Amino acid sequence: MSGIHRRLQDVEPRMDHREAQALFLALADDDLPAPKALEVRTHLDGCEDCRQGWQRYASTVKRLQGVAREKAPPALATMVLSRVRRKRRFGLRGLHAMHMNHRLPVEILIPLLLAAAVAAFLVLAAP
C-alpha cells in the first residue's frame, strides 16, 4: 500500500458509493484535484458496481464526444441570404420606413380605421 493510500485511509473516512458516483462528472471532465481523483479511483478499484457504472458513464461521454456531426445543407447560406433580402424588402423594416415617411396624425388615423372597420362590417353583414 502506498503512502498516499495509507494517509487517505488514516485521515479521511472512506468514500461511499453515492459520493464516488456524484464525482463521475468532474472525473470525466478531468476537473477533480489530484487527491480527490485518487480517492475516487481508489474507491473504484475496490467496488465492482461503481467501476462498472464508471465504465458505462465514461464510455457514454466518449461516444457523445466522438459522434459524427451534422453538417448544414449546402444551400443553407444561400437560402438565408435570400430570406434576409425578402425580409428587407417586405418586412417590418419596410413598414417602419413607410410609417416614418408618410406618418398620419392620430386624430386622422383613428377615424379612418374606425370608418374602415364599420365599412367592412356593413359589407360582411349585407345580404
Next chain:
Amino acid sequence: MASGGVLEIGQEGAAAADATESRRQDAALLVRLRRGEPDAFEQLVRTHQDRLYDFCVRMLGDREEAHDLVQEIFVSVHQNVRRFREDSKLSTWLFRITRNHCINRLKYLKRRGRGRSEVYDEATALFTEGGGTAPGPDAALESARERARVQWAISQLEPDARMLVALRDIEGLSYDEIIDITELPEGTVKSRLHRAREKLADLLGRLEP
C-alpha cells in the same frame, strides 16, 4: 476525454492567445455587420451554420425542422445584430438565440401534436435495422448507425437535459459558456448534465447486444 480539463502551462498560453484572436476577429466582423456589409453577414452564416444546424438537429431530432429553424435564426440574428452588447463571445450569443428558438419550436411542435416518437422515425429505423449487431465492413454505415443510436438516446431526454448534452459533450463548450447561454447556475448545469449522462448511459447500454 475532457475538453475543459486541466491544461499544461504552454497549452494555457496557446488557448489564451486563441481566445484573444477569436475575440479580435469577432469584433472586426461585428463592425462590418453593423455597417450592413452583405459579405460580412454571409461570412457569419458560413462560419456558424454547421454548429448551429447540428445543435438544432440534436434539439429537434428532425433535419427538415432544423434546416428551417436555422434560417429563421440567422434572419433574427441579422435583425438584432445591432443590439448585441458584446458582453460575451459572438458564438455564445448565437447559441443563446438558437436555444430560445429551439425551445419555442419544440413548444410549437408539441402543441401541433408532433411528439418525439414521430420525429425520430428515421433514426429509429436506422439503428433497429442493424442495432446490436457487430460493426459491418462499411465504416460509413456503422458511423451512421452510431449517430442514429446516439440521437435516439438524446431524443429520450427532456429538452433542458438534451440542450446541456448537446452544448457540453457534442459542441464541446466550456461550463462558463453554457452558463451564459442557458442562464442557469453552475450547480444546476452540472447536476442536470450528470443526470442526463447517467440516463444516456442507461439507454445506450440497453442497445448493446
